[in-house]
Amino acid sequence: MEQYIPDIYAKSVYDIDYDNLVNRGIKCVLFDLDNTLLPPTTKEVSKKLIDFIKQTKKTNIRFIIYSNSLKKRVSEIANRLDLEYFYFVRKPHRGKIDQIVKKYEYNQSEMAIIGDQLLTDVLFGNKLGITTILVNPLSVHDRFFTRFNRRREKKIYKKLYQNNLLVKGKYYE
Numbered sequence: 001m002e003q004y005i006p007d008i009y010a011k012s013v014y015d016i017d018y019d020n021l022v023n024r025g026i027k028c029v030l031f032d033l034d035n036t037l038l039p040p041t042t043k044e045v046s047k048k049l050i051d052f053i054k055q056t057k058k059t060n061i062r063f064i065i066y067s068n069s070l071k072k073r074v075s076e077i078a079n080r081l082d083l084e085y086f087y088f089v090r091k092p093h094r095g096k097i098d099q100i101v102k103k104y105e106y107n108q109s110e111m112a113i114i115g116d117q118l119l120t121d122v123l124f125g126n127k128l129g130i131t132t133i134l135v136n137p138l139s140v141h142d143r144f145f146t147r148f149n150r151r152r153e154k155k156i157y158k159k160l161y162q163n164n165l166l167v168k169g170k171y172y173e
């Protein structure tokens with residue numbers, strides 16, 4: 001069960017203390033896209049999100065969109081947010097992480113992933129040994145494959161809850 005427990009749990013990307021991440025030694029943050037930055041049903045980027053990205057970039061953390069979605073959607077949104085991106089990365093598999101590590105030479109303790117799914121984002125991060133940050137999904141809508149994961153995720157949440165390991169809505173850093 002440990003592989004599903006995030007290091008940090010926040011309500012949303014807006015509720016994370018990024019200065020605290022800097023203090024923890026984090027230099028690179030991977031953002032999940034769907035239901036973390038935007039609901040999967042839209043590609044409209046709000047002013048709130050644009051301003052937020054601009055603000056958080058001032059921490060000097062390198063933010064990268066790291067998404068299982070396809071190129072068109074990921075690139076369009078990333079370009080609007082002026083963020084580097086990797087698409088179709090197949091979390092929880094290693095996917096394209098080696099490209100990032102090779103390019104920037106980060107070690108595990110300098111990287112974090114922020115995402116809304118235990119079975120992709122959190123599992124991926126914990127397998128790699130990077131800091132994992134769970135946020136609540138932005139909407140109840142999910143992409144086709146995610147719907148299967150959510151059913152499994154529900155059972156995992158239940159087990160984690162029963163063992164007092166992770167409680168929905170009980171945030172921590």
Ligand SMILES: [Mg+2]
Nearest residue numbers: 032034035116
């Ligand atoms: Mg997601």
